Amino acid sequence: MRDSVAGTTTGMSISIQGVTKIYGRDSAHEFEALKPISMDIKAGEFVSIVGPSGCGKSTLMLMVAGLLPMSSGVIEIGGRVVTKAFTDVGIAFQDHLLLDFRTALDNVLLQAEIRHIDKDALRSRAVDLFRQLRLEQAMGKYPRQMSGGMRQRVSLIRTIVHEPPVLMLDEPFGALDALTRLQVRSDLESLWLRNKSTVLFITHSVEEAVGLSDRIFVMSPSPGEIIEEITVDLPRPRPISLTGSAEFGKYAGHIYALFEKMGVLHGMAPAAAGSGA
């Protein structure tokens, strides 16, 4: 299939053409958040968007999900123009948003109630996913009885349990400690490899982008625009230990260099760098 990545996929292609966002248009507080953005994401592709805070990453994702009107441009998912909220999607944000009064399993099964999916079929998929992430012991627990990392991993299961063709993940690991973040990154890759949905992943973390993506779009500071598209040609699965390899480091180093060039990261002045004081 021309517009899908190699292998079996349940995903849909996403086409973003000349999409811009101006908040408060024609008001005294008009603010240009996004310059024209264009990208074609293949069905089953894992794509990350990295960029500095405030460059418009969440704005772009909300427009792709049909949750925020764009100022100009066209977005298509699976060849259909997005004109309203796109429901065939799993969305996850930094906040896990689990319901306090439901157990982990019941939080996941919420998808059956909202989407009118057969509950037994969903339950068996959910239990399978809890097992895959070695979280069986959390199924009967309430969110207050779980660690932050467990809650976020349960939230990830809820995001994907109904096997949506498109996943949109906005900094889903942002609130986690460094070690748990690594675990959830690895979980996400193994879950994605099961059915290869199309993933739009927003992150500040260069290592997460390189560790997970087929392609990375690097954005400029606000108003955001795409300054580089990088194809990550690393084998899968990508164990966390790969992060220390020279190959991985080349990709990460290149993105950090772009951030330095844009003034997002400031290096040490040559004199100070050499002083050793």
Ligand SMILES: Nc1ncnc2c1ncn2[C@@H]1O[C@H](COP(=O)(O)OP(=O)(O)OP(=O)(O)O)[C@@H](O)[C@H]1O
């Ligand atoms: N409803 C709004 N009205 C006006 N400006 C907004 C609105 N929502 C976002 N913005 C502004 O648009 C810009 C882009 O915001 P957005 O949240 O998309 O950035 P981001 O790249 O996701 O940031 P972060 O990485 O910090 O989450 C920011 O300057 C933000 O203040």
